[in-house]
Amino acid sequence: MHKKLLYALGISALIVCVAFFLWPRPEHPSVESVDLASAEVDAENIAAAEIRTVKLSPPKIASAAIKVEAVKRRPLQPTCTLPGRLDYDQNRHVSIHSACEGILTDILVQPGNEVTRGQVVARISSPEVGQARSEVQSRLASLQLAVNEQKRNSEICSGVEELVALIRAGESPESLVTGLATETLGDYGRTLIEAYARKRSAIAIANGSREAADVGAIAGRIQTERERERQTADAALTSLMEQALFDVGQQCKQSTAAAEAAQREVDIALQRLNALLGPAAPVVTQASFSKVKKDTLSNVDLVSPIDGTVEERLLTATERVSIGVPIFTIADTSHLWAEADIRQSDWNAITVGLGQIVTITAPAIANTSFEGKVIVVGRRVNLATGAAPLVAQITSSDTRLRPGMFIRMTVPTAESRDVIAVPTKAVVVHENQTFVFVADSDAEFRRVDVATGEQQNEMTEITSGLQVGDQVVVEGVFKLKSEILLAGEEE
The missing domain is CATH 2.40.30.170 (Efflux pump adaptor protein, beta barrel domain)
Known part of the structure; x- marks a missing residue:
């Protein structure tokens, strides 16, 4: 039994070995055939990579609207944003507000309106301003009185000085009365002329009796009395003249001081009024104040201090206005x-x-x-x-610029330098490769790979790949890129 089993197993093993050697097997590719296939694939890739030139027909050139520029060296300023x-x-941005309290009676502009410097934008009724204007009127009246008094005293002073000079010159009383009839002398003219007449009379009497006294025609005592009366009259006239000159001088100085004080009161009243009207309002002067109408004494005109646009209105008519509270914003x-x-x-x-x-x-x-x-x-x-x-x-x-708008500011970070640069729109990026198109002729354009640097003002620095004078396509670049990609797919 065992012998039969061993015999069967041996026969089976023999059959398996024969089948292994006789069964047909696939042939292995040779090294030469593998290299050939690989070479064919590389050739296809190389062929696709070598499609770097685009030649356009006249219709395509017309539709592409291609524009070229010569490569130049340009200044480039390194910047950051x-x-x-x-x-x-x-x-140039102000808030219009009132310097006094009152009632807003008129609003003359609205947001969006253009205004000019000095233009009235609103009107306020303020009792405080009315009182200030009334004070100015009162001070002006007092000033006028003081000025009139000063003028009169100045005329009297001049007249008395002239009269004293004529008396000292020895003019006759009659000529003085006639010559000074139009002068303003006050009471001093009559007093001085009378004293001058008494002096001249005393001199004439004393001089007329002197010869008679010398020959004994009259008593010496009488002549002595007449000489004393002459001296008394002369001293009285001198005293009156000195006193008159002093008095009129003092009156003139006092009236001048009073006029000056009245002027200062007017200036103070005008300053207070101008402060209530506000710094942007026209300055009120003595000359311009006389033009104010009585029924507008309490009115306050609010004016724009700049040329600009009404940006905002914060109050409405009939509202009470407080000092310093904004009414408009103008910019x-x-x-x-x-x-x-x-x-x-x-x-x-x-x-x-x-x-x-x-x-x-x-x-x-x-x-x-x-x-x-x-x-x-x-x-x-x-x-x-x-x-x-x-x-x-x-x-x-440009009215598109608005306050509050987000912006980017480009500022320099280094000195400017000259570089080869082309318009940024001429630079193309595909599959992580940057390139441009260079025109070899009017219809033939070649892709040139480049390395780029910094960008500024829509210009891109070219660090390698181009030379000055190369004709780079700056318009129609997308069309050329599409053509070269399509050509690659067809291959």
């Missing part, structure tokens, strides 16, 4: 401030100074940039934000 916001120019929005923050990490990199020009863009206004002149480079870091302010002034009539 800071976030910020627009704000009113603080020198000149053709001048705005762009306020950016310089973080401490950027401080050392930024090289900007007062008066330097920076570029400002606003995401809300596409494809538009504005120039700003730096007016503030903050020295103090804000503890809350950890940044220092950088403020540039924008002067623009």
Whole structure:
């Protein structure tokens, strides 16, 4: 039994071995055949990679609107961009308020209205202003009285001085009366002329009896009395003249001082009135005050101190106005401030100074940039934000610029340098490779791989791949890119 089993197993093993050697097997590829297939695949890839030139037919050239520019060296300023916001120019942004209490009677402008400097925007009725104007009127009346008194005393002083000079010159009393008939002398003219006449009479009497006294025709005692009367009359006249000159001089000085004091009272009253009217109102003077009508003594005109636009109205007519409470906000929005923050990490990199020009863009206004002149480079870091302010002034009539708008400010970080640069729209990126198209002819365009550097003002620095003078496509680039990709797919 065992022998039969062993015999069967041997036969089975023999059959398996024969089958193994006789069964047909697939042939292994040779090394030569593998290399050939691999070469065919690489050839296809190389062929696809070599499609770097696009030749367009005339219709395609017309539809693509291709435009080329010669490559040039251009100045490039390394920059960084800071976030910020627009704000009113603080020198052209004012709140209109009253310097006195009263009732708002008239509103003459509305938000959005353009106003000019000095234009009346509202009117207030203020009893306090009415009292101030009444005070000015009273002080002006007192000043007029004082001036009249000063004028009269000055005329009397001049007349007395002239009369004394004529008396000392020996003019006759009759000629004095005739010559000074039109002069203002007050009581001094009559008193002095009478004293002068007595003196002349005493002199004439004394001189007339002197010869008679010498020959004994009259007593010596009588002549002595007449000489004494002459001396008394002369002394009396001298005293009267000196007293008259002193009196009129003092009166003249006193009236001048009184007029000056009255003028100061008028000035003080006008200053108080102007303070109540506000700093933007036209200054009231003595000359202009006389033009005020009696029925408008309490009126106060609120005027705009600048040219601008009414940004906001905060009160309505008939409301009570308190001192310092804003009624309007007026701003000149053709001048705005762009306020950016310089973080401490950027401080050392930024090289900007007062008066330097920076570029400002606003995401809300596409494809538009504005120039700003730096007016503030903050020295103090804000503890809350950890940044220092950088403020540039924008002067623009573009009404799309609004206070509060988010902006980006581009500021220099290094010195300007000359580089090869092309318009950013000429640069194409595909599968992480940057390239441009160079025109070899009017209809043939070649892809050129390039390495790029910094970007500024829609220009891109080319660090390798192009030379000055190369004709780079700057319009129709997308069309050329599409053509070269389609050609690659067809291959």
